[in-house]
Amino acid sequence: MKTSSLIKIFLSIIFMFGFGLSANAQFLKKLAKKAEKAAERTVERRVERETSEKTDQALDSILEPGSGGKNKAPGTGGSDSPSSGGKSDQGNDSSSSKTDNSSGEKSIEVYSKFDFVPGDEVIFFDDFSNDFVGDFPSKWDTNSGGEIVTVGNSPEKWLELIPGWNTYYLPNITSLPEDYTIEFDILTAGLDDKTSSQAGFHIMLSDDPKFKDGSHYTEVWLPVGQYGSFDIRAKNYKQGKGSEINSAVRSDIRKAILNRPHISIAVNGQRYRLWVNESKYVDIPRFIPEGSDLKSIKFNVNGLKDGKDRVFISNLKVAKGGVDLRRKLLSEGSVSTNGILFDSGSANIQPQSMGIILQISQVLKQETSMNLNIVGHTDADGSDEANLKLSKSRAEAVKKVLVDVYRIGSDRLQTDGKGESEPVADNNTPAGKAKNRRVVFKRI
Known part of the structure; x- marks a missing residue:
């Protein structure tokens, strides 16, 4: 009126x-x-x-039954204090499931077509469990600042990235294989419709070992602003040729950014793919400049209002591989992977692990005479008895997904667990623990 x-x-x-x-x-x-x-x-x-x-x-x-449409994602509401996206204790090498028990099956179904396959040989892993709150993490370097923080009552640790053109990188990574994957979690706080349209999270692969862009590099920019739907931007650079690719990828990741997104990246030769949770947004076949040696992984955030908009990173994992496990299972009769992730101390499968289980199901559907034994392994945290029980439960959980989601006959699958009894790496380091937490599929 x-x-x-x-x-x-x-x-x-x-x-x-x-x-x-x-x-x-x-x-x-x-x-x-x-x-x-x-x-x-x-x-x-x-x-x-x-x-x-x-x-x-x-x-x-x-x-989300019972929410009444009033649930808010972590980090919303204009508060400067970040909210935890779910508890994840030590021994977990990625984010916890983003749904409660009542909606867990829905999330597994959502991820059932998720085709990211993590690398199976851990190069680097850091959840900051060996660092003190308030310190800068010992395995990282920066030309700015930042510190380890905890969120709410969760024991998880996060590195807060200082806004501006400040670089964070991993000095212990001095080379990268032809095929590898990168995974990490992002947590945000204070973002709202006043956050700048230029606010974003940068992921760079570079041939410079320290803080410069380098002679050759790739960069993907994830928007974090909330008042509009902003594109993901992808750019590469080759000395003497400039930017061969400088593209805007249509996207709307506003809700995901507020709810602790899990970022997955796969590099296979020149091909570069990036997923936000279960959705693939970037898939560029010749993104890595030909003939380059991109050996440094760098992060920075920009466009944020200091003291209000906050961005954190944790559970960073770099692994060799990320290639097709189907061929290996067919040719060798066995594959081992630490890419199937579980909530800490539990057999709840994290939905972003579905890429591997999808590939296993595809082999079984093609090779109708093949039967498999699924064997779970844990790290050494906890008692021998508890870990043995946990490893068996995790193997059973993988079987359940193959049967319930991918409709594989249960009579074709056996399960077993070895607990911590067969380590493949040092259980005294986060990276070693990440290697020991694995699932093995053996043809029988």
């Missing part, structure tokens, strides 16, 4: 002013029509926005 009254008053003024001015009458009439249409568009946009918000709330109440 208010908008309609304003339109009438505005039109009355215009026509009163134009009365008797015959030379300008036609012009004023057109101006009045434009003003009326502009006001109508404003009303339409407002109604559309409010309708969209109501629709989102209704969908939330359906997809």
Whole structure:
């Protein structure tokens, strides 16, 4: 009603002013029509926005029973204090499941077509468990600052990245294989519709071993601003040729950014792929500059308002491999992977692990006479008895997904667990523990 009254008053003024001015009458009439249409568009946009918000709330109440559409993602609400995206204790090498028990099956189903396969030989892993809160992490380097923090009551540790063009990199990684994967979790706080459209998280692969961009590099920029749907940007650079690729990838990752997203990257030769949770956004076949040696992994954040918008990183894992496990299982009759992740101390499979289980199911569907033994292994945290029980439960959990989600006959699958009895690496380091937490598939 208010908008309609304003339109009438505005039109009355215009026509009163134009009365008797015959030379300008036609012009004023057109101006009045434009003003009326502009006001109508404003009303339409407002109604559309409010309708969209109501629709989102209704969908939330359906997809997440009991929420009433009022659940907020961690880090929202304008608070400067980040909220934990779910507890994940030591011994876990990635983020915990992003759903509670009531919606866990839904998440597994959502990820059932997720085709990311993590590398099977850990090059680097850091969850900051060996660092003290308040310190800068010992395995990282920066030309700025930053410190380890904890969030709420969770024992998890996060590195807070200082906004600005400050570089964070891993000095102990001096070379990278042709095929490898990178995974990490992002946590945010204080982001809202006032956050700059230029706010983003940069992931760079470079041939410079320290803080410079380098002669050859690739860079992917993930937007974190909330008031609009901003594109993911992908750029590469080769000395003498400049940027051969500088692309904007259509995306809307606003909700994911607020809810502790898990980022997965696969590099296979020149091909570069990136997933945010289960969705693949970047897949560029010749993104890595030909003939380059991109041996340094770097991060930075920019466009954030200091003291308000905050971004954290944790559970960074770099692993050799990420190649097709199907061929190896067919040719060798056995594959071992630490890419199937579980909630710490539990047999709950984290949904982003589904890429590997999907590949195993594809082999079994092709080779109908093949039967498998699924064997679980743990690290050395906890008692021998508890770890043996846990390893068997985890093998059973993998079998359950193969049977329930991918419809593999249960009579074709056996399970076993070895606990901590057959380590393949040092259990005194986070990277060693990550290697020891694995699942083995053996043809029988």
